[in-house]
Amino acid sequence: MIVVVGGSGFVGTRFCRRLQAAGQDFVIVDKNPSAAFPDRVRIADVRDPEQLRQAIPQAEVLVNLAAEHRDDVRPRSLYDEVNVGGARNLVAVAAERGIRRIVFTSSVAVYGFAPPDTGEDGRIAPFNDYGRTKYEAEGVFEAWRDEAPEQRSLVIVRPTVIFGEQNRGNVYNLLSQIARGRFLMIGDGRNVKSMAYVENVAAFLQHTLTLPDGRHLYNYIDKPDLDMNTLVSTVRRRLGAGDGVGLRLPLFMGLAAGHALDLVAAVTRRNFVVSAIRVRKFTATTQFASAAASSGFVAPVGLAEALERTVHHEFIADHGDQVLFYSE
Numbered sequence: 052m053i054v055v056v057g058g059s060g061f062v063g064t065r066f067c068r069r070l071q072a073a074g075q076d077f078v079i080v081d082k083n084p085s086a087a088f089p090d091r092v093r094i095a096d097v098r099d100p101e102q103l104r105q106a107i108p109q110a111e112v113l114v115n116l117a118a119e120h121r122d123d124v125r126p127r128s129l130y131d132e133v134n135v136g137g138a139r140n141l142v143a144v145a146a147e148r149g150i151r152r153i154v155f156t157s158s159v160a161v162y163g164f165a166p167p168d169t170g171e172d173g174r175i176a177p178f179n180d181y182g183r184t185k186y187e188a189e190g191v192f193e194a195w196r197d198e199a200p201e202q203r204s205l206v207i208v209r210p211t212v213i214f215g216e217q218n219r220g221n222v223y224n225l226l227s228q229i230a231r232g233r234f235l236m237i238g239d240g241r242n243v244k245s246m247a248y249v250e251n252v253a254a255f256l257q258h259t260l261t262l263p264d265g266r267h268l269y270n271y272i273d274k275p276d277l278d279m280n281t282l283v284s285t286v287r288r289r290l291g292a293g294d295g296v297g298l299r300l301p302l303f304m305g306l307a308a309g310h311a312l313d314l315v316a317a318v319t320r321r322n323f324v325v326s327a328i329r330v331r332k333f334t335a336t337t338q339f340a341s342a343a344a345s346s347g348f349v350a351p352v353g354l355a356e357a358l359e360r361t362v363h364h365e366f367i368a369d370h371g372d373q374v375l376f377y378s379e
Contacts, residue, residue: 052076052077052078052108052109052110052111052112053070053075053076053077053078053110053111053112053113053114053260054077054078054080054107054108054110054112054113054114054150055067055070055077055078055079055080055114055116056080056081056097056113056114056115056116056117056141057080057081057097057115057116057117057118058077058079058080058081058085058088058091058092058114058116059079059081059083059084059085059086059088059092060081060083060116060376060378061213061215061217061218061220061249061376061378062116062156062213062249062252062253062256063079063081063085063116064085064086064087064088064376065215065249065250065252065253066114066116066252066253066256066257067079067085067087067088067091068087068253069253069254069257070257071088073257075260077091078091078092078093078108078110079091079092079093080092080093080095080103080106080107081093081094081095081117082094082095082096082097082117086374087374093105093106093107094106095107097117097133097136097137097138097140097141098132098133098136098137098140099140100140100143100144103140103141103144104144104147107144107145107148108148109148109149110148110150111150111151111152112150112151112152112153112154112260113141113145113150113152113153113154114153114154114155114156114256115137115138115141115153115154115155115156115192116156117133117137118133118134118156118181118185119132119133119134119181119184120158120181120378121378124180127180130180130181130183130184131180131184131187134181134184134185134187134188135184135187135188135191137188138155138187138188138191138192139191141153142191142192142194142195145195146195146198151202151203151204152203152204152205152206152260152264153192153195153196153203153204153205153206154206154208154256154259154260155188155189155192155205155206155207155208156208156210156256157185157186157188157189157207157208157209158181158182158185158209158210159209159210159211159245159270159272159337159339160177160179160181160182160185161175161177161182161185161186161189161209162174162175162176162177162182162339163175163176163177163178163182164176164178164335164337165337165339167243167336167338168338168339168340169338169339169340170270170339170340170341170342171209171268171269171270171340171341171342173339179328189207192205192207193205193266196266200266204262204264204265204266204267205266205267206259206262206266206267206268206269207267207268207269208252208255208256208259208269208270208271209268209269209270209271210247210252210270210271210272211245211246211247211270211271211272211337211339212244212245212246212247212337213246213247213248213249213252213378214246214247214248214249214357214361215248215249215250215357215360215361216249216360216361216364216365217364217373217374217375217376218249218375218376218378219375219376219377219378220376220377220378221329221332222246222361223365224324225283226286226361226362226365226366227365227366229283229286229287229290229292230286230290230292230362230365230366232292234283234296234297234298235297235298235299235300236279236280236283236296236297236298236299236300237299237300237301237302237304237305237330237333237334238279238299238300238301238302238305238333238334239299239302240278240279240280240283240296240299241278241279241280242278242279242334242335242336242337243276243277243278243279243336243337243338244276244277244278244279244282244336244337244338245272245273245276245337245338245339246272246273246276246277246354247271247272247273248273248350248352248354248357248361250351250352250357251271251273251350251351251352251357252271254348254350254351255269255271255343255348255350258346258347258348259346262346267346269341269342269343269346270339270340270341270342270343271341271343272339272340272341272343273350273353273354273357274354275354276338277354279296279333280296282358283296283297284296285358286358286362289358289359289362290362290366290367302330302334305330305334306327306330306331308325308330309325309326309327309328309329309330309331310327312325312326312327313326313327
C-alpha cells in the first residue's frame with residue numbers, strides 16, 4: 052500500500068494515474084477531494100494529527116506532496132504550520148503505522164538564488180519562507196529515518212518549477228501572457244530557467260519507489276535548460292505570434308512596478324500577478340544540476356515535447372470544463 056499525501060493536487064494526480072496504470076495499490080490523503088480518484092480519498096489536513104491517524108492506514112510507503120507554497124500566503128505562519136508542523140505529524144503517524152519508506156517532495160527553493168548548475172550538494176540559502184520551511188521539513192524526515200536507519204528509508208526530491216497541462220502556476224501565467232499578446236519581457240532575457248514537466252516528475256517519484264533502501268537526495272530538472280529569450284521566442288513561434296520576444300522593459304522599471312503593486316496589495320488585500328518577488332524570480336537565473344539520471348531514471352517526455360504538449364493543450368485544443376490546479 053502506498054499513501055499519497057496531497058494526492059489530489061497537480062503532481063499528485065499525475066503520480067496516482069501512473070500508480071493506477073502500474074496496478075499499484077494506493078490511497079490518497081488530502082484536505083481536498085480528488086476529481087480523478089474520488090473513491091480513493093480520505094479527507095485529512097496535515098496540521099491535524101488525529102485526522103491523519105484516522106486517514107492513514109498500515110502501509111509500506113508514504114509519499115508527501117502536501118505543501119503551502121504560494122508567494123502570497125497569508126498568514127505567513129501557514130508555511131510553518133503546514134510544511135514543518137505537517138511533516139512532524141506525518142512522521143509521528145508513519146512511526147505508529149510501521150511505514151518503512153517516505154518520499155518527500157521538497158524544492159530547489161532551499162538553495163535560494165543559487166549559482167548556475169547548483170547540484171544536490173549546493174549551499175542551503177533560502178530567500179523566502181517556502182524554501183526555509185521546506186528545508187526544515189527535510190530535517191524532520193531525516194530525524195525520522197535516523198531513529199531507525201536499518202528499518203527506514205527516505206527519499207528527498209527537490210524539483211525545480213513544475214509545469215504542464217491543467218496547471219495554473221507561474222509557467223502557465225507566462226504562456227498565457229504570450230498567447231494573449233500581453234507579454235512584456237523584463238530585463239535582458241539571458242537569465243536561464245530550469246523547468247520540470249509534471250509527467251516526468253510523476254514518473255521520477257514512481258521510480259523512487261524502486262530505489263534501494265537507505266537515504267537518497269535528488270534535484271529534479273528536465274534538460275536542456277532554456278534562457279528566457281529562447282523560451283519566449285519558441286512559444287511565440289508555436290502560437291504564430293512571430294519571432295523574438297516582443298516588447299522589453301528594463302529591470303529597474305519592472306522592480307519599481309512590482310514594489311508599487313505590493314503596496315497596493317497590502318492596502319487593498321488584493322493579490323496581483325505582478326509583485327517585486329515575482330519580478331526577481333522571473334529575471335533571476337535558476338539553473339540546477341541533478342543526479343537523477345545516475346539512479347537509472349530516463350524521463351519519458353523530452354522538454355521540447357513537454358512544452359509543445361502544454362501549449363497545444365492550453366491554447367490550441369479545446370478541453371471544455373477541465374479540472375484546473377492552482378499553484379506557483
